[in-house]
Amino acid sequence: MKICIVAQTFAPQEEGGAEIVARMCAVELSRYHEVIILSLGLEGNDIAPPGEMVNSDGIRVIRVNWHNSYLPGPRKPAVSKLAKLAWHVRSALGATSIDEVKELLTRERVDIVYAHNSARMQPAIFEATSALNIPLCLHLHDYALLCPKSSMFRSSGNCEKPCLECRVLTSRIKSSKGDGVTAISVSDALRQRFLRNGVLPKADWHVLLNANRSETLFHAPLVGRKTSASEHFTFGYLGALAEEKGIEDLIRAFLTLPQSETVTLLVAGRGREDYERHLKSLAGNAPIRFLGFVPPEEVYKVSDVIVLPSRWHEPQSLILMEAATYGVPVIGTERGGTPEILRDLGTGWCYDPDQENGLADTLNRAISIGHDRWWSERDIHFPGIDGFRGTSEASGYYQKLNDILVAATVLKRPA
Structure with a gap:
């Protein structure tokens, strides 16, 4: 037809x-x-x-x-x-x-x-x-x-x-x-x-x-990875640098993490120049790297967990499917279609963005498991990732x- x-x-x-x-x-x-x-x-x-x-x-x-x-x-x-x-x-x-x-x-x-x-x-x-x-x-x-x-x-x-x-x-x-x-x-x-x-x-x-x-569009060595690829516990963010995406909430929550912990936040994406300047000023000297616009694989291959802090009721981000296909868990908000993947399919954790310290507590929950144990225990915490059917x-x-x-x-x- x-x-x-x-x-x-x-x-x-x-x-x-x-x-x-x-x-x-x-x-x-x-x-x-x-x-x-x-x-x-x-x-x-x-x-x-x-x-x-x-x-x-x-x-x-x-x-x-x-x-x-x-x-x-x-x-x-x-x-x-x-x-x-x-x-x-x-x-x-x-x-x-x-x-x-x-x-x-x-x-x-x-x-x-x-x-x-x-x-x-x-x-x-x-x-x-x-x-x-x-x-x-x-x-x-x-x-x-x-x-x-x-x-x-x-x-x-x-x-x-x-x-x-x-x-x-x-x-x-x-x-x-x-x-x-x-x-x-x-x-x-x-x-x-x-x-x-x-x-x-x-x-x-x-x-x-x-x-x-x-499957031909995924970088084969990254699909279903089961080990860490970074020296420090690494949170990753991909998407527009915009208010409704919750990137500012993520940076503020990251800044509350204990300074004794060795953690990194990678921010991939771009937005209005004035808002990007605001975010970088907010980040200060914290271990937050702004990567600009890069292929998603550059973040998936080194992140231990992807954070999707959307303030809006995001219908269903492609990141939810891609990250799990690469073997990487996701932390996301209890809004829109996000829980249908993370909670219902067992590929990540959800938090209530209206709850004070909800995101910070969830980030702390992740790093408290420990960098090595995060991967050795991944399938215990996120049973839906192994064998995830995220490709066409x-x-x-x-x-x-x-x-x-x-x-x-x-x-x-x-x-």
């Missing part, structure tokens, strides 16, 4: 977790089906102009016009608050042409539209597929259908329900009730959050954990995805 994968941001643009999954799904599905990519383009943009190209995987990428001042994505330009508000209003009204999407889907004779990070392309995708009676499968990675920031997080904390501003800005993009729509969620926590807020209540829902990386081959990820998509093509929309 012919699959149109929708991703509002797509390589060579900068990738987050959702974009990585979309690209990898495109490669794997193209082995058995004809695949095209539908993304956004902006006139004058050097990386993502409107039009068609063939990417390095041999897949056609077609970018339709984004009728707004700048493209969505992690690297937005510095603009005034008024300009940012205007951008969000224009996006909410629909900055992707329904007619342009309909023309493309008709011309390409698409059998199914499989959309990843697509909130900015709504309501065009909903309305075009409905008008043409083309099956639609939404692969949901975040809260973008409820919150323009996609995190449902403000500096004051997490939002259980969308605020008035978010309700206004997302009213059109979540207009579908889900009739005839297939929805894939990366965690049950994400699925439940959508349903509690009345999003896609009539969709055919599935939960598919992010076990999507092929072990989990059957792409077969499960293919089965969902094939079933979606016969899911009838209401007349």
Whole structure:
């Protein structure tokens, strides 16, 4: 069948977790089906102009016009608050042409539209597929259908329900009730959050954990390692250096550890320059190394434990699956989809970020075991790591995805 994968941001643009999954799904599905990519383009943009190209995987990428001042994505330009508000209003009204999407889907004779990070392309995708009676499968990675920031997080904390501003800005993009729509969620926590807020209540829902990386993409000597690779007990952090990620909480907790203990914290990732300066100032002369943007393997291969201190209800970080596949336990918050991996599958510890000293106590719990015993007793503390089925081959990820998509093509929309 012919699959149109929708991703509002797509390589060579900068990738987050959702974009990585979309690209990898495109490669794997193209082995058995004809695949095209539908993304956004902006006139004058050097990386993502409107039009068609063939990417390095041999897949056609077609970018339709984004009728707004700048493209969505992690690297937005510095603009005034008024300009940012205007951008969000224009996006909410629909900055992707329904007619342009309909023309493309008709011309390409698409059998199914499989959309990843697509909130900015709504309501065009909903309305075009409905008008043409083309099956639609939404692969949901975040809260973008409820919150323009996609995190449902403000500096004051997490939002259980969308605020008035978010309700206004997302009213059109979540207009579908889900009739005839297939929805894939990366965690049950994400699925439940959508349903509690009345999003896609009539969709055919599935939960598919992010076990999507092929064994060929893992550095073989690191997979399933069972010994320490560092002189000191080493905590690792990977991800954006942003408030909602909880990196500041991690640094503050690390600074409380007994100075007599020989421990190191590796911080991999980048963020706003001013926030990075703040974090480095906070770290002072402590044994905290800021690595910048590096391949995840550089952290996995030397860390004794990865810390995922997310303040927001992170749906399901790729790190949860990758770290366990490499044999490394994870300490994470009791929020979002994180407990579904760490607690339910036995690959790490969870702590309550609202509890004072919750993270510091958990870090202390780890180092109190001792550097050598940490690894010799790993399978006692984390019984789910040995033989963890975190790769696409072990989990059957792409077969499960293919089965969902094939079933979606016969899911009838209401007349």
